[in-house]
Amino acid sequence: MNSPIKKFNSSRRSTDAEPTGQNSAVIRAYSPGDEVGICRVMAECHPGTWHEDSIPEWRWKYAARPASLEEDVLVAEAGGEIVACFHxxxxxLKLEEGLQIPVSYNGDWAVxxxxxxxxxxxxxxDLTSSMQRDRGALIRxxxxxxxxxxxxxxxxxxxxxVPSSTVRLRRAISRAPLEGRVQELGEKVLAHPGIRCALRDRPWSVKFEMERMPAFSVHMKEDGFTLLGGDGRKPDLRVSGSFAPIAAIPDGPGAVVASVARELMFGRLRIRGLVRSSPRLIGCFITVVRRWRACSTPSEGGTMTDVQTLRKTIDEVTLELVTGDIAAQDGFDAVVNAANAELRTGGGVAGALHRAAGPGLExxxxxxxxxxxxxxxITSGHGLPNPWVIHCLGPVYGQDRPEDQLLASCYEEALRLCEEKELTSVAFPAISTGAFGYPLMGAARAGIGTVLEELPKLESVRRIRFVLFDDQALDAHVRVLEELSGPKG
Amino acid sequence: MEGTNFAWKLNEFVAGSLPRGRAGPRSGVEEVLIRLIRWFDPLRRRKKEFSVRAFRRGDEVAIVDLCIAAQRRYGGHIPRSVSFWTWSILKRPGISPADILLVEAEEGIVGYGAVKGDGMVLDWAIDPSLTPQEQGRAADLLARALEERAAARGAETFTVSCVSAEDPASRALLEAGYRTDEAESMTVAVLDPPGLIAAILRARTGPKWGSPESRILLQLAPGGYRVNPSPRIGITWSDELAVTEADDEFRPTFVIDTDLSSLTDLIFARVAVGSLLEAGRVSVEPEAARPSGLEFLQLLVLRSPWHIPPADIQ
Known part of the structure; x- marks a missing residue:
């Protein structure tokens, strides 16, 4: 059989699939025996869905599927280890009644x-598209x-x-797995002096409506708490969100309260009903959040999502490129908001910052x-871990011209405001690269280029961080920084 | 059969009350009267009886037929066949016949669901020919049976994906206390625009579109994507449809300029042609041919909502 994989390995791997440097990887087709490595990679990247012992599922899904080919699964190998897989x-696929077409179905990609x-x-x-187009796939x-x-x-x-009409309906059918953890949570929350102080005047109850879990209430008094089912007394406060934050709460004194506070700040947990029912409790929670902020080191706020970092010092200013959450940049005097003209909340960076900051910012x-x-x-930071927020309106690509000059102006203006306020550190997102459609490489050139030009003029700013949405954005910025500043940092 | 007996007795009563010698063939008025009596007979509207049982060998064809009927109005899924169903559900690791439950009525299988050990229903269908009330009852019964099965296997939650929020089954489950959750949706990239356009146009039935010979040139501007389709597509549509890469010799009746992303938006995301035109993402030349161009583009828009059963993804 004339395999496109062989063609790929011989003609393209040196340019496309094999990055230069120590950690190079080569893409090749699956061969029997790769299952172990594939499941290890999948387990690392999709831990809730795949496990290292998911080999029978993998074999069923990809080897035993009718009309499957070994080339349907590509793996990337480095130093004899599988480091990525692409299925x-x-x-x-039926597109509508009377219309079915061959398609390339993609899922379970992991690096x-x-x-x-x-x-x-x-x-x-590219490789899978080309192979499957040759086999007749019209869409992917x-x-x-x-x-x-x-x-x-x-x-x-x-x-x-393509939005689907499918509606997914969910109901919790057991609360047994939750009870132990809630017990533990309740005890630790009660142990916190701030909470105990708030409970001295009157008891209060919190209703938890966590995704994938039956609703439950915790009725708390100074001397103890009671765990109730979903229909407890009218709660002072309702907490809703994903169960994952509670499941991930680490052990250790103060960890529960700190983690809950952090999840509240990041918007992964939501609170309702608090404002009207008990201002004292708000005060208590804010105290907890502030105490947690005060005692946490800068890295604690960032380690949640900051998975990769590049750091360079030029003209006594440290430049950092990280992937992460712009709303969780502890230790920076200011964060920059990729704002809209009306400076209102919205999606992307603006939405994340406004959610974390609270209504006072708007x-x-x-x-x-x-x-x-x-x-x-510039405004103050409100509920953000930063004292200041600088709001920049980036250009809409293809609409606000000249785009590069307008984008550069955002960075210049932001740095000018930092100097005016004598701030020492600032974190930027990649302005205009979201809904405004600015291509990543172009945006990286404008952003990093402008910052590099401004560095010699800076007197107070000593630390500038670019907080990027994903690895592709990071990759583009790393390339541009190295290109514009030289590889030595 | 109590309802039928009651109607029969009423029929006899009506017939008996008629003048003698006329108990044979009924007049039109009598026929209407009998039908009205049957229509309003409260016992006739007794509830359809449903029962639930686990899958048995031999049910495969009925299950597949039921899925096809339930998904007839929808696109976005892999068309069901016995071989696909057998691989996708029956041979799936962690699924046994006891996890595949069927709702039966007098006329056969009217409901089907297959649940994983974590409480996720992989596949689900309720007979759309039942009345909305019956669909709701069948869905509620099936969901309760599947929930029990999932709970017995240690699941903490139970999740079922219905075809749409307006579906009687969805409404019944929402009334039963279910909460909605975000469902899976697809992203689509076009690999072969001429092939896709030809497939869609061939599926369009009814009178042929356009003048005796319509020759359309669709020009796709480079979008900087990793897919680089041929930039000029020639569509000739008279008695025969031909969609090919157009060379310089192609003489079009009119030209449509767009880009791959806009074309994909139009076909799959159902972005209105007028919006694309207003946003400058589509243009038709010459100006006089704009109505024909828009009419042609409208033909490419997919007409069915998409439903994605979890079995297609997981």
Whole structure:
């Protein structure tokens, strides 16, 4: 059989699949025996779904599937270890009644952390697309949220998000697995002096409505608490969100309260009903949040999602490139908001910052709006871990011209405001690269180029961080920084 | 059969009350009267009886037929066949016949669901020919039986994906206390635009579109994507449809300029042609041919909502 994989390995691997440097990887087709390595990679990247002992499931899904080919599964190998896997199968998809077409079905793509941003997924995408187009596939389908599609796949592949009419209905059918953890949580929360102080005046109850779990209430008094089912007394406060944050709470004194507070700040837990029912409890929670912030080191706030970092010091200013959450940059005097003209909340960076900051930020912004592309204004940080927020309006790509000058102006203006306020550190997102559609490389050149030009003029700013959405954005910024500043840092 | 007996007795009563010698063939008025009596007979509207049982060998064809009927109005899924179902559900690791439950009525299987050990229902179908009330009852019964099965296997939650929020089964489950959760959706990238356009146009039935010979040139601007489709697609559509890469010799009736992402938005995301035109993402030349161009583009838009059963993904 004339295998496209062989063609790929011989003609393209040196340019596409094999990054230069120590940790190089080569993409090849699956061969029997790879299952162990594939399941290890999948378990690392999709821990809830795949496990190292998922080999029978993998064999069923990819080897025993009707009409499967070994080439449906590609692996990337480095130093004899599988470091990534890419599954793409040919299927028939019904588009509407009377219309069925062959498609390339993609899922279960995984790259181990050390090899992310090393140009593996792009070549794998090209290779599988070309193979499956040759086999008759007219379209390529995958599964992602609309946000991820718009931020990433549309730009690279022209992909569109197709909403489905499917409605998923869920009901909890057991609360036994939760009880032990809630018991532990309740005891630790009660042990916190701030909470105990608040409970001295009157008892209060918290209703938890966690995704994937039956609702439950914790009725708390100074001397103890009672765990109730979903229909307890009217709660003073309702907490809802994903169960994952509670499941991930580490052991240790204060860890529960700190973790809950952190999840509240990041918006992964939500609180309702508190404002009207008990201002004292708000005070208590804010105290807890502030205490936690005060005693946490800068790295604690960042380690949640900061998975890769590049750091360089130029002209006595440290430049850092990280992937992570712009709303969780502890230890920085200011964070920059990729704002809209009205300085209101929205999606992306602005939404994340406004959610974490609370309504006070939007209120303060109201008198400063609107702003024009390239302009920047400064406000206080409200609920953010940073004292200041600088709001910049980046250009809409293809609409606000000249785009590069307007984008550069955002960075200049932000740094000017930092100097004016004598701030020492600032964290930027990649302005305009979200909904405003600015291509990543171009945005990286404008952003990093402007910052490098401004460095010699800076007197107070000593630390500048670019907080990037994903590995692709990081990769683009790393390349531009190395290109513009030279490889030595 | 009590309802039928009651109607029969009423029929006899009506017939008996008629003048003698006329108990044979009924007049039109009598026929209407009998039908009205049957229609309003409260016992006739007794509840359809449903029962639940586990899968047995031989049920495969009925299950597949039921899925096809339930998903008829929808796209976005892998068309069901016995071989696909056998691999996808029956041979799936961790699934046994006891995890595949069927709702039976007099007329046969009217409901089906297969649940994993974690409480996720992989595949689910309720007979759309049942009345909405019956669909709701069948869904509620099936969900309760599947929940029990999932709970027995240690699941903490139970999740079922229905075809749409307006579906009677969804409504019944929402009334039963279920909460909605985000469902899976797809992203689509076009690999072969001429092949896709030809497939869609061939599926369009009814009178042929356009003038006796329509020759359309679809030009796709480079979008900087990793997919690089042919930039010029020639569509000739008269008695025969031909969709090919157009060379310089191709003489079009009109030209449509767009890009791959806009074309994909139009076909799959159902972005309105007018919006694309307003946003400058589509243009038709010459100006006079714009109505024909828009009419042609409208033909490419997919018409069915998409339903994605979890079995297709997991």
């Amino acid at each position: 793409s199968t040919m299927r028939v 181990v952390k050390a090899f992310r941003g090393k140009n593996l997924t792009g070549p794998a995408w 389908v995958g599964f992602a949220t609309e946000e991820v599609n718009e931020k990433f796949y549309r730009k690279r592949f022209g992909s569109v998000f 209120e303060e912004c109201r008198s400063l709006a609107p702003i024009r592309p390239g302009e920047a204004v």
